[in-house]
Amino acid sequence: MRIAQRLLQRLLGLSLGAKLACTFVLLIYGVAMALALVALHHLRADMEEELIRGTTLIAENTARLATDLILREDIWELYKLSRDTAQREASVRHGHPVLYVMILSASGEVLAHSRPALMPVGTRRLGDPVWERALGASAATVLPLDGAWRQRGIEVAAPILLDGRKLGILRVGVTQEAMEEHLRQMKLDAVLLSTLLALGGISLALVISRRMTRPLQRLMVRAEELSRGQFGSGPPAVAWEKDEIGRLADTFNEMARRLGATLEEMREAREYLRSLLEGADDYICTADMAGRLTYVNRKFEELGYIRADLIGRNFCEILALPDLVRDGCRHACRDRMSCETLFHLVGRTEDVELRGATGPARLAVVSVTALADGRPEGPMVLMIGKDITERRHLEEQLRRSERLAALGVLAGGVAHEIRNPLAGIRLGLEALEGNGVSDTERRDILARVTGDVHRLNAVVTRMLGLARTPAPQRVPTDLWRLVDRALFFVGHHLRSRRITVHRHGEARLWVLGDPDQIQQVLLNLLLNAAEAMPDGGALRLVGRRVDSWSGGAVDSSEPIHIRGDWVELAVGDTGPGIRPEDLPQLFTPFFTTKDRGTGLGLFICRRIVAEHNGALTVESTPGAGTTVTLVLPAAEGADAPAVEAGHDAA
Amino acid sequence: MARTPVFRLFTSLIGCWGFLLLLPSLPSSVAATEPLRIGITGVLVEHNRALNEQMITYIGEKVGRPVEILHRKSYQEMSDLLERGLADVAFVCGLPYVIDREKFGEELLVSPVFNGKPRYQSYVIVPRDSDAKTLEDLRGKLYAFSDPLSNSGKLVPTYRLVTLGETPENFFRRYIFTYSHSANVEAVAVKLVDGASVDSYVWEYMNVVNPQLTGQTKVIERSPYHGMTPVVVRPGLDRALKRNLRQAFLAMHRDPRGGAILKQLLIDRFEAVPDALYDSIRTMRRVVERRYQRLEARPKAP
Numbered sequence: 001m002r003i004a005q006r007l008l009q010r011l012l013g014l015s016l017g018a019k020l021a022c023t024f025v026l027l028i029y030g031v032a033m034a035l036a037l038v039a040l041h042h043l044r045a046d047m048e049e050e051l052i053r054g055t056t057l058i059a060e061n062t063a064r065l066a067t068d069l070i071l072r073e074d075i076w077e078l079y080k081l082s083r084d085t086a087q088r089e090a091s092v093r094h095g096h097p098v099l100y101v102m103i104l105s106a107s108g109e110v111l112a113h114s115r116p117a118l119m120p121v122g123t124r125r126l127g128d129p130v131w132e133r134a135l136g137a138s139a140a141t142v143l144p145l146d147g148a149w150r151q152r153g154i155e156v157a158a159p160i161l162l163d164g165r166k167l168g169i170l171r172v173g174v175t176q177e178a179m180e181e182h183l184r185q186m187k188l189d190a191v192l193l194s195t196l197l198a199l200g201g202i203s204l205a206l207v208i209s210r211r212m213t214r215p216l217q218r219l220m221v222r223a224e225e226l227s228r229g230q231f232g233s234g235p236p237a238v239a240w241e242k243d244e245i246g247r248l249a250d251t252f253n254e255m256a257r258r259l260g261a262t263l264e265e266m267r268e269a270r271e272y273l274r275s276l277l278e279g280a281d282d283y284i285c286t287a288d289m290a291g292r293l294t295y296v297n298r299k300f301e302e303l304g305y306i307r308a309d310l311i312g313r314n315f316c317e318i319l320a321l322p323d324l325v326r327d328g329c330r331h332a333c334r335d336r337m338s339c340e341t342l343f344h345l346v347g348r349t350e351d352v353e354l355r356g357a358t359g360p361a362r363l364a365v366v367s368v369t370a371l372a373d374g375r376p377e378g379p380m381v382l383m384i385g386k387d388i389t390e391r392r393h394l395e396e397q398l399r400r401s402e403r404l405a406a407l408g409v410l411a412g413g414v415a416h417e418i419r420n421p422l423a424g425i426r427l428g429l430e431a432l433e434g435n436g437v438s439d440t441e442r443r444d445i446l447a448r449v450t451g452d453v454h455r456l457n458a459v460v461t462r463m464l465g466l467a468r469t470p471a472p473q474r475v476p477t478d479l480w481r482l483v484d485r486a487l488f489f490v491g492h493h494l495r496s497r498r499i500t501v502h503r504h505g506e507a508r509l510w511v512l513g514d515p516d517q518i519q520q521v522l523l524n525l526l527l528n529a530a531e532a533m534p535d536g537g538a539l540r541l542v543g544r545r546v547d548s549w550s551g552g553a554v555d556s557s558e559p560i561h562i563r564g565d566w567v568e569l570a571v572g573d574t575g576p577g578i579r580p581e582d583l584p585q586l587f588t589p590f591f592t593t594k595d596r597g598t599g600l601g602l603f604i605c606r607r608i609v610a611e612h613n614g615a616l617t618v619e620s621t622p623g624a625g626t627t628v629t630l631v632l633p634a635a636e637g638a639d640a641p642a643v644e645a646g647h648d649a650a
Numbered sequence: 651m652a653r654t655p656v657f658r659l660f661t662s663l664i665g666c667w668g669f670l671l672l673l674p675s676l677p678s679s680v681a682a683t684e685p686l687r688i689g690i691t692g693v694l695v696e697h698n699r700a701l702n703e704q705m706i707t708y709i710g711e712k713v714g715r716p717v718e719i720l721h722r723k724s725y726q727e728m729s730d731l732l733e734r735g736l737a738d739v740a741f742v743c744g745l746p747y748v749i750d751r752e753k754f755g756e757e758l759l760v761s762p763v764f765n766g767k768p769r770y771q772s773y774v775i776v777p778r779d780s781d782a783k784t785l786e787d788l789r790g791k792l793y794a795f796s797d798p799l800s801n802s803g804k805l806v807p808t809y810r811l812v813t814l815g816e817t818p819e820n821f822f823r824r825y826i827f828t829y830s831h832s833a834n835v836e837a838v839a840v841k842l843v844d845g846a847s848v849d850s851y852v853w854e855y856m857n858v859v860n861p862q863l864t865g866q867t868k869v870i871e872r873s874p875y876h877g878m879t880p881v882v883v884r885p886g887l888d889r890a891l892k893r894n895l896r897q898a899f900l901a902m903h904r905d906p907r908g909g910a911i912l913k914q915l916l917i918d919r920f921e922a923v924p925d926a927l928y929d930s931i932r933t934m935r936r937v938v939e940r941r942y943q944r945l946e947a948r949p950k951a952p
Contacts (some may be wrong), residue, residue: 076794076828079842116842120791122824 016216017209024205029198038188040183047179052154055174056140057159058098063170066103066160070111070167075121078103078112085172086114099173106166108135133157134169145173152176160395215245219252226256229360232245238256238629283354283364283385285372289378299387304357315383319366320353351392351611352385363389399604416492417459421452428452451550474612476635479509479567483541486522490530498536499529505543509566512635513612521616523603525571532575532626540572540627546633565634566614572627578620586618684892686710689720689740691728692848693797694879697832697856698915702741705902705911710897712908713891723829725799732756732884739887739895744877744931745801751925755885760899760920761878761890761927764851768878768921771850772802774871775838782845785810785871791844793818794837801931802849803831806873809934812941813928832856839866851878855916877927882921896922 003555014022046455062085069077081102102119108131125131130143134157145153153175160168277284277297284297293316296307303318310318354362364385371380428449431437437445480503487494487501494501511518529539545567580585587606602616609616612632620626688706695702703719710717720737722728725746731737733754742750750756761768776782782791785807795818796803804827811821818825826843828834832844835856850872857864881899883892902908903919912919 075842076830076833076837079837079840080833083840116837121842538885627924 015213017206017213020209020212021202021205024208025198025202027230028201029194032194032197033190036187036194040186040190043186044179044183047183048176051174051176052142052156055098055154055156055172056142056158057628059170059172060140061158062101062172063158063160066170067162067167070103070105070160072163073111075111079114082112082114095575097175097178099145099153099175100171102173103160104135104169106135106168108169111168121589130155134171137169138166143171145175149173150177152180164481203622212245215249219249222252222256226259283366283383283387285310285315285383285385287381287383289380293317293318294380302356303354303362304359318355319383320355320361345495351388354385361612362387363392395604395607402601402604418456421455421459424452425449425456467488473514474512475515476510477513477515479511479518479543479569479632480518481517482522483543483569486519486526489523490526493527493530494539497530497534499533499539500537501541503538503541503543505569506545509545509567509569510545510635511612511613511632513632514608517608518612521605521630524605525630528628529571529573529575529626532573537574537625540570542570542572544568546631567632567634569630569632571625571630572625575626577622577624577626578618579622583618583620587616667674683716685718685801686713686715687718687720687731687736687738689722689728689731689737691725691740691742691797692721692723693725693800693803693829693831694741694743694852696830697852701911701915705908705915708902708905708908708911709895709898712901712905713894715891719863725797729756729799735884735886736889737884738767739881739883741879742790742882743797743799743801743803743806743879744928745935747801747880747882748928748935749799750882756894757883757885757887758923758925759881759883759921761880762851762915763918763921764878764916765854766918768923768927769875770802770878771875772806772873773848773850773853773869774807774845774867775835775848775853777838777841777865778866778868778921780844780868783870785845786814788845789821789830790823790889792842793822794834794843794846794892795825795827796831796834796847796849797829798827800831800849801876801879801934803834803847805849805931805934805938806876808938810871810873817941817945825895835863835867839863845870849879851916858916874930876930877923880923880928 011019011022062081066078066081069081082103085101086098098114100118101112101114102110105111108124108126110119110121110123112121130146133141133143134155137157137159140158141155143155145151145155153173155171155173157169157171159166160170225363280297281299282297283299284295285293285300286295287293292312293310293315296305296310298307300307300310300318305318314552352364352366354364356362365388366383366385369382369384371382428445431445432442483503493499533539544567546568547564548566587602606616609630609632614630614632616631617629618626619629688709690699690702690706692699699721706717706719709740720728720731720740722731725743728737728740728742729746729750732740732750733756739759747756749759751758764770774785778789780786795807798804808818811818814821826837828837828846831849831852834843834848835853837843838846853864853869883895896902899920900922903912903917
């Protein structure tokens with residue numbers, strides 16, 4: 001069995017040409033042998049039938065001749081009849097020699113036998129079933145040849161009848177050996193012929209298979225060249241005939257040409273993309289699922305790295321995500337960031353710090369996308385970062401200038417705040433300088449002056465609080481306190497415009513963030529609201545805790561549902577509202593609908609809120625008013641007294 | 651003399667006489683065209699029938715008569731022909747001759763001479779590998795005779811058994827008649843029978859022309875000599891013809907063609923033999939017949 005298996009393997013491993021030739025040969029052989037065997041089978045059947053027929057004829061004819069002799073019991077004549085029948089028929093019958101002719105009496109006694117030495121006159125075989133059948137035959141019967149003859153043959157027993165009375169039995173035994181030999185010879189001839197045909201067929205098969213496989217071989221060589229990447233080498237595979245192989249060769253050549261062209265295009269495209277990537281002025285890198293960098297573009301060299309060194313290192317060695325993100329990401333590990341952190345960033349834009357090998361760190365805004373489209377290496381994260389170090393400086397400056405501008409506004413407000421008490425103090429002092437001031441009047445005046453001094457102090461104190469360094473801190477902050485402070489600063493604006501302030505919502509609104517920055521945002525929002533209602537209106541402040549919010553500014557493509565503990569503060573005015581066509585551009589820098597103003601306020605607000613991981617959204621109905629919603633991360637904080645709802649007019 | 655009626659009668663008579671006188675000396679071609687009927691019995695000549703026919707044809711030419719060869723299977727048939735005058739000449743056996751001579755006067759013509767004598771023997775032959783040494787060893791066996799009227803083929807062995815106090819019927823298990831001496835040789839050779847009686851001339855002849863066959867047999871007994879199978883003629887055959895026939899036979903061996911035929915037949919020559927040559931056959935016949943009569947007379951067993 002194993003040998004057969006190995007042989008089979010060997011056979012299957014032969015070349016196509018050899019396999020073709022073998023198949024051809026085997027086919028010829030098989031067909032020839034099958035035909036021969038079928039023919040021989042039929043021939044055998046025919047020969048056997050003829051044998052029976054011929055033998056029956058002999059038996060019946062001889063039986064007729066024996067009738068007279070058996071009546072006379074002429075033993076010698078019966079012997080001569082048997083002898084002559086056996087001899088005569090032996091030469092006639094196509095090589096079926098008659099083995100014997102035997103004549104039995106009606107009682108089963110041998111009267112004659114063509115070979116008397118084998119069966120003496122008077123022999124009687126009792127109990128032999130064949131003899132019994134022969135004796136009982138009423139018509140020519142075919143019987144098996146006696147086994148003693150040790151050859152294949154038949155016997156036909158014919159009754160010797162006279163007027164229906166059975167006088168005896170004539171039995172003719174015929175050998176089939178000659179026929180068998182003949183058939184054996186024919187079988188041998190068939191095998192020989194088949195072998196010769198097969199052998200002859202081999203040469204034909206080899207020729208045909210060569211013709212068929214030569215072009216295939218050339219194709220194969222070309223295919224191997226192509227697989228090795230050698231495109232231009234060698235002439236195209238050629239087959240002269242226009243049969244399937246010829247067409248295959250043509251198609252193959254066309255395919256090779258197209259493949260070459262496509263690969264060339266791909267190479268160009270890759271080069272082009274590579275040049276884009278390389279030439280881009282952004283940081284572009286990719287990382288695998290474990291956070292290891294798999295590709296960095298040339299921009300990284302500006303950080304002082306050698307690109308090859310970066311490959312394989314974890315991205316957190318270079319990228320420093322803002323703390324807010326780190327803290328806010330539940331799955332982040334404090335020590336090492338994994339790609340899960342990155343995945344958390346997918347679809348977002350974050351500011352990161354890029355640590356350089358040499359020199360200071362750079363700031364970049366990084367957008368992260370996941371590439372998981374069935375890549376065998378697994379999902380990949382693509383980070384594209386824009387160096388915003390300069391811009392950030394500019395923004396800082398802008399912010400500072402905004403702050404200054406805000407401060408200017410504030411200063412104006414403060415100046416106003418200061419002027420009144422100062423005027424009061426001056427008037428009081430002037431009054432005190434004068435004559436005719438009673439003690440009671442002096443006391444009143446001093447009290448008013450002291451009060452004004454206290455008010456001035458308060459203003460100064462508040463101003464001092466505003467002028468702190470803008471280092472962002474993340475601390476639990478009472479939002480309502482910040483609101484109060486902001487309201488204080490813009491109180492003048494509100495009062496002059498006869499705007500009422502309404503506060504609703506939860507009393508405890510503690511957020512996690514930088515108080516100054518949040519203050520700045522609140523100032524901006526309140527100022528905007530104030531400026532939207534020049535002729536009076538209502539300013540509604542609604543604050544509440546939520547466990548999720550649907551984020552997305554008006555210009556975001558998809559709303560984001562972010563779960564967590566959040567604080568939501570809605571600042572609504574009853575102004576004219578914002579026109580729908582202006583809504584998308586609200587947060588765009590330098591966009592303003594005001595005559596004055598830098599147009600940077602909302603932009604900066606957005607940035608601050610984004611840094612806090614929060615959001616700023618605007619809803620507006622023209623003619624009804626605008627509501628700006630601020631969402632910030634919640635924090636635990638001490639209890640604060642409930643705020644009473646209602647007016648809070650200054 | 652005048653042409654008188656008496657003169658005419660006289661001359662015609664002389665003419666007839668002359669004609670009649672001349673008749674015997676005329677050459678054979680002018681002889682009568684009536685065929686001479688010569689019979690040969692299969693018993694004797696089955697094995698060399700063609701030669702015998704040649705011989706007969708030769709004889710016919712020698713006596714100047716066309717011949718009609720009559721083949722008969724048995725001596726009885728031949729005797730019938732001769733008795734009824736339907737055959738003129740016949741080759742028969744000694745026993746039929748002595749019977750027919752007594753019966754209707756059949757005449758002896760010549761006898762062939764074989765091995766220097768006009769005598770032959772009866773052989774008892776058995777298969778070569780048989781254990782039988784004498785005829786007695788063939789008790790209870792299957793035996794072959796040739797013709798019931800054959801001397802060597804039936805009478806001699808029967809006589810032999812009778813002298814032993816037996817008859818073929820109770821000595822042998824069974825016996826058959828083959829009506830042919832050469833057949834008896836074959837019958838023994840193929841072991842169809844356990845033994846047979848054969849004319850010594852035939853056996854010796856076959857031993858020369860077909861030694862493979864006789865080689866399958868062996869002779870275990872040889873009888874005393876008896877008169878050779880004669881050539882006989884019917885009574886009433888023309889004397890002259892008979893003389894001529896005899897002459898033709900006797901001269902045959904000197905004739906080149908005739909001699910050649912005889913040589914092939916292993917016959918030396920033909921000889922005119924006396925009737926007394928066959929007395930031994932007569933004796934045997936008498937003995938056997940008496941024995942059978944005695945057996946017939948015996949009261950039958952119940």
